[in-house]
Amino acid sequence: MSTFSKEHIDYLKKEQKYKIIIHITQTFILIFLFLIWQILANTNVINVFLYSSPKLIIETIIDLIKQQILFSHIIVTLYEVLLSFLISIIISLIIATILWWNKFLSKVFSPFLTILNSLPKVALGPLIIIWAGANINSIIIMSLLISTFITIINLHEAFISTNKNYIILLKSMGASKIDIYKKVIIQSNKANIINSLKINLSMNFIGVIMGELLVSKKGLGYLIMYASSIFNIKLVITSIIILGFLSFILYSIISYLEKKLL
Amino acid sequence: MEKILLEIKNLSKNYHNKQNEIKAIANLNLNIYQDEILAIVGPSGCGKSTFLSILSGIEKESSGKIIKHLNLKTGYMLQTDSLFPWLTIKNNALLPLTIKKELTNDNINKVINLFNKYGLQEFTELYPKNLSGGMRQRVALIRTLADNPNLLLLDEPYSALDYQTRLALSNDLYNIIKQERKTAILITHDIAEAISLADRVVVLSTRPCHIKKIYNINLANKTDPINNRKDPKFNYYYDLIWRDLDVHI
Numbered sequence: 001m002s003t004f005s006k007e008h009i010d011y012l013k014k015e016q017k018y019k020i021i022i023h024i025t026q027t028f029i030l031i032f033l034f035l036i037w038q039i040l041a042n043t044n045v046i047n048v049f050l051y052s053s054p055k056l057i058i059e060t061i062i063d064l065i066k067q068q069i070l071f072s073h074i075i076v077t078l079y080e081v082l083l084s085f086l087i088s089i090i091i092s093l094i095i096a097t098i099l100w101w102n103k104f105l106s107k108v109f110s111p112f113l114t115i116l117n118s119l120p121k122v123a124l125g126p127l128i129i130i131w132a133g134a135n136i137n138s139i140i141i142m143s144l145l146i147s148t149f150i151t152i153i154n155l156h157e158a159f160i161s162t163n164k165n166y167i168i169l170l171k172s173m174g175a176s177k178i179d180i181y182k183k184v185i186i187q188s189n190k191a192n193i194i195n196s197l198k199i200n201l202s203m204n205f206i207g208v209i210m211g212e213l214l215v216s217k218k219g220l221g222y223l224i225m226y227a228s229s230i231f232n233i234k235l236v237i238t239s240i241i242i243l244g245f246l247s248f249i250l251y252s253i254i255s256y257l258e259k260k261l262l
Numbered sequence: 263m264e265k266i267l268l269e270i271k272n273l274s275k276n277y278h279n280k281q282n283e284i285k286a287i288a289n290l291n292l293n294i295y296q297d298e299i300l301a302i303v304g305p306s307g308c309g310k311s312t313f314l315s316i317l318s319g320i321e322k323e324s325s326g327k328i329i330k331h332l333n334l335k336t337g338y339m340l341q342t343d344s345l346f347p348w349l350t351i352k353n354n355a356l357l358p359l360t361i362k363k364e365l366t367n368d369n370i371n372k373v374i375n376l377f378n379k380y381g382l383q384e385f386t387e388l389y390p391k392n393l394s395g396g397m398r399q400r401v402a403l404i405r406t407l408a409d410n411p412n413l414l415l416l417d418e419p420y421s422a423l424d425y426q427t428r429l430a431l432s433n434d435l436y437n438i439i440k441q442e443r444k445t446a447i448l449i450t451h452d453i454a455e456a457i458s459l460a461d462r463v464v465v466l467s468t469r470p471c472h473i474k475k476i477y478n479i480n481l482a483n484k485t486d487p488i489n490n491r492k493d494p495k496f497n498y499y500y501d502l503i504w505r506d507l508d509v510h511i
């Protein structure tokens with residue numbers, strides 16, 4: 001079983017090549033877009049004051065590094081995202097587990113969850129600031145409100161649609177509910193849990209930036225807010241690009257975890 | 263047939279939902295004897311699976327009595343192998359021992375012996391997806407045997423497989439039951455499988471099910487299931503049971 005035929009080795013090589021080609025194409029598309037952008041800027045087709053340009057963005061980044069403020073903004077945003085991500089995942093797992101465990105509670109709370117989830121959280125912004133203060137607490141709360149309900153709903157859905165035969169089988173062996181939870185529910189839903197992590201992370205980014213736009217004195221959301229208030233468009237766009245890069249990195253980490261665990 | 267392993271008296275089971283009450287079993291009386299293979303046939307939806315899930319303790323009876331003798335311990339096998347894809351073949355088979363916290367070296371070795379005895383030793387560290395459907399059911403059977411039950415409850419164990427594999431596995435099943443000295447209740451929709459494997463065949467009525475007939479299968483020359491199909495008296499039983507089942511299309 002350990003030695004493959006030549007045909008199979010060729011097949012594996014081909015698959016490997018295919019993957020590399022996809023990555024190269026993606027990189028080229030990015031480079032191409034930035035190039036076009038730069039050309040349009042150089043030929044004055046677009047107004048660099050309004051639309052900026054890759055060159056300006058690089059200059060802005062270097063500038064931010066020189067002033068030693070780039071990383072402190074990134075760190076603040078990252079900290080807020082990761083903190084709310086962690087809290088949200090723990091809360092969601094616990095509540096989804098309770099709802100799976102107790103059908104009565106799940107029946108009672110499911111309409112509330114649906115309503116809370118569909119409520120546009122940004123509408124709560126002013127209230128949150130009044131209650132929690134114009135500080136990091138408000139940002140974390142905003143982020144949690146956006147991510148937690150949907151994650152609870154997704155996890156609970158996954159838990160209750162676990163293969164019934166697996167559960168019958170364990171019951172026939174005299175398994176307790178905690179056995180079923182540990183041996184089947186968690187194990188068979190690993191993929192769903194990781195998917196929830198991904199959704200959660202995107203939601204936390206949205207929540208944190210929203211919160212920062214509203215209240216903060218630091219972070220990428222604050223930078224965007226500040227830059228747009230003084231009409232510094234290149235700084236706005238730079239911040240957005242850094243944000244995109246950041247979420248890409250975190251997303252990649254989860255994908256890597258996914259490959260390791262599954 | 264001597265010692266009674268299980269007495270089932272006036273067993274009834276009703277399911278309830280908003281629309282109506284479903285009577286699945288009504289006044290079923292049956293004795294199970296040690297070392298016998300008892301096959302149960304009956305119209306689909308008549309309550310056969312319900313019967314086994316009550317015996318295995320998954321469902322509770324509505325009324326009636328189940329009297330257990332001789333330290334009765336059941337092992338349940340479903341229609342699908344239900345092997346956990348995230349566990350190796352070995353860990354799947356050890357599941358009953360894991361759940362019952364009986365993972366002693368002695369018990370683990372017994373399971374490994376079963377693997378060796380029934381030709382699965384090279385697969386133990388693989389995952390279920392690497393095995394054919396027939397092999398997977400064989401693993402499921404070993405899993406059922408892992409914590410050494412004396413009564414096997416087999417709910418149409420091979421019905422999801424193709425005919426050739428099913429024939430081979432019925433021989434397999436018969437040999438394993440006899441070698442491991444187990445008692446077995448086998449639900450099947452295949453009359454030929456019932457006659458060729460069992461000592462007795464129970465025919466159930468339509469829902470709510472009760473016992474319609476019990477046949478002692480006395481073949482002229484009883485050997486293994488595949489050969490039993492060629493027995494001169496095989497067709498005799500086949501016709502009788504076929505008529506009892508009274509299938510209308």
Ligand SMILES: Nc1ncnc2c1ncn2[C@@H]1O[C@H](COP(=O)(O)OP(=O)(O)O)[C@@H](O)[C@H]1O
Pocket residue numbers: 277278279284286304305306307308309310311312313469
């Ligand atoms: N958990 C359940 N809740 C409600 N009705 C059920 C349940 N399980 C089985 N039934 C009903 O009981 C009847 C017998 O089912 P079952 O024992 O699975 O039949 P069989 O195995 O003979 O095909 C069917 O009408 C089925 O719909």
Ligand SMILES: [Mg+2]
Pocket residue numbers: 310311312
């Ligand atoms: Mg059934």
